[in-house]
Amino acid sequence: MLTKEQIAKRIAKEVENGQYINLGIGIPTLVANYIPAHLEIVLQSENGLLGIGPFPKESAVDPDLINAGKQTITLLPDSALFDSAQSFAMIRGGHVHLTILGAMEVSEHGDIANWKIPGKMVKGMGGAMDLVASAKNIIVAMQHCSKDGQSKLLPECALPLTGIRCVKKIVTDLAVLEIAPEGGFILKERAPNVSIEEIKSKTAGKLIILGEVPEMQFN
């Protein structure tokens, strides 16, 4: 099965030249490290920044420059700064081409749950609901199963939803899957040395297999 870095590396292959991209906290932020250098893309930070630079050197830490995860960052020469209403106008208005975020559960219809565990964890949804309701393309990065071995790819989400019928593609530590228009997880790729049987046994929702399922490539 894949490490978090490998999941991020595989998702980076989905990025296209010229895209404006929003990366959620967790595994999605790692995707930035693997986007091929020759691709021209711009990262959008929901708190009001286009063009997120690398983490600063110790001497250049600036408390007025943070990303959506509240980590200190730097600007790029061609960055742009704006307020929160502008930021979400950009997001809601469909100007962000690609959104990559984590999930607790995804349903076979593309519903996503990633913000609340009733009675246990209620941190809030932040910008997630706006992002999933508006982005042109939504890719989820997540573990195939929870820590106690339960499948996170379900017929229906049990946890409170973040959005409905919005996820297009999922990359887990075991597989790359796409949501079928009629419902179901289409198995597109297997992680190296992971069998279809294992993926089937760990996918509670409907798994659709169309012919050969190749292994993921990482070049």
Added chain:
Amino acid sequence: MINKTVKNAEEAVKDIQDGATLMMGGFGLSGIPENCIADLLKRKIQNLTIVSNNAGVDDFGIGLFLKERMVKKMISSYVGENDEFERQLLSGELDVELVPQGTLAERIRAGGAGIPAFFTPAGVGTEVAEGKEIREFDGKSYLLEHALHADFALVKAWKGDTAGNLIFKGTARNFNPLMATAGKITIAEVEELVPAGSLDPNAIHTPGIYVQRIFQGDSYEKRIEQRTVSV
């Protein structure tokens, strides 16, 4: 030129009473009105309703209000950095309205802009949609959301002039410009206060029409939540 200068935070917030609705700028701890927070904390005002994207951390920012039980209700989008907040939320001690961040921003913007309500796709099909009108436009569903207003908006800017014009810096901008428009009384604390006429009109982010009181703050801690560096 109209002069909106007040001496300090104490003078700026002195008429904020128990039960007030306050908007407070900031994303995490970036761009929070530190001086006004410190003064309100001293006075231990009660039963506040606070509109703020986040709730600070346990021992800084709005987190300090929560510790002192000054807050009746929070309207926020994310409270994950504050364990005390999450605890008060889960136990029912604190009334919390969790609002999607974009909806929160737009409700505040609408409040200042005279738009009573608007439709947004964020939250359709989720518990955020409960009790709200849903309407379809061009085959897509949207929720009706209402504007937010506040008795006072407490905003933090980088530079301001005595006419209340404001310039923000970096990602400390975030909710401040929107909240500046939506408070009945907007109080701006700035790192550098200059005479009206000193700022380039092209550079102004928030025109002074929205600001009623301005002062130069001091001793900004600008605490960092996640100090992240490259080697």
